């Protein structure tokens with residue numbers, strides 16, 4: 516199981532002693548975290564899904580986590596750009612565009628408890644919570660912020676990872692394999708129900724990819740054929756034996772995946788997509804949630820044990836017997852000390868020096884410094900020394 520226990524946020528699925536043993540009912544909403552390589556069509560997909568849900572009168576709660584997006588073609592309820600100024604982050608930390616995006620997201624993640632509480636407030640009013648993410652998918656393979664986001668969301672509501680693939684750019688076996696390896700590492704990192712979405716099917720149908728996933732021999736034949744027609748274009752010949760072996764390894768991984776084809780441009784495939792999301796939600800309820808609840812119960816047990824241990828050490832230090840009979844310090848003093856520690860915990864939790872804005876819930880927006888939108892050619896961002904950073 517992944518590490519939902521590491522979520523840096525309060526865990527709303529915690530059970531009170533009264534309902535211990537019972538599984539808490541999940542909120543109505545399903546969260547869809549949209550991940551994919553740059554240019555795979557995540558933002559267009561978000562726009563399509565959003566308008567499809569509006570047409571079914573099921574408006575979603577929408578979050579934009581891409582700090583560098585210039586034009587967002589849909590209304591986001593929470594937008595990272597309202598909280599973190601990506602160009603300012605690049606400048607202050609002396610970073611390039613990639614580092615700027617990663618750091619901006621890391622900074623935003625420190626406020627993810629606020630995001631989560633906005634999401635939780637709406638989780639029984641909407642059917643879907645949609646999250647658009649930056650194209651830097653390493654965020655979800657090794658960065659801490661990726662785990663915090665996925666674990667925190669999954670601890671609050673049924674969550675599905677929607678991995679977008681640019682189908683026309685995946686027709687070469689080597690590119691297909693590389694994309695699948697990324698998907699595989701995100702799946703094993705998050706352990707969440709996972710859905711492969713082959714996008715841009717208006718340009719290239721995805722049947723070839725389904726064939727390669729169902730039958731590794733079909734993939735190996737395609738690899739051989741490609742070598743005969745394209746020579747060394749996709750890499751040296753010894754790569755083929757590596758890819759042949761990888762196709763055998765991934766065969767097991769494909770068995771745990773759902774895959775659908777869509778066109779974010781035309782809207783084709785939306786019904787199949789939502790059927791697959793529903794199946795993924797059932798998988799969350801069946802497999803992920805019971806594991807998560809076990810982890811939460813175990814964490815709670817450890818916290819209680821730690822608390823009891825600190826109190827008994829405190830009593831020893833004050834030369835108080837565990838029964839409290841020869842108390843040199845009255846019980847009221849111990850209670851006061853415990854209360855002080857609890858209040859400090861509460862204060863730490865309420866530390867509120869940065870704001871995450873739910874745009875749909877308020878009209879009195881904070882006055883934010885004007886964001887640097889590139890003024891150079893093609894929207895490039897000009898640094899202080901005159902360097903032009905490429906438009907993100």
Ligand SMILES: Nc1nc2c(ncn2[C@@H]2O[C@H](COP(=O)(O)OP(=O)(O)OP(=O)(O)O)[C@@H](O)[C@H]2O)c(=O)[nH]1
Pocket residue numbers: 551552553554555556557558559560581584649650651714715716717718777778779780781
């Ligand atoms: N033909 C076609 N083009 C698409 C489709 N989906 C997206 N595109 C195009 O693909 C390009 C990239 O789309 P985006 O939605 O910006 O991709 P993204 O993954 O959000 O990109 P980053 O924000 O850079 O990570 C745009 O030119 C889109 O118009 C589709 O289903 N069919």
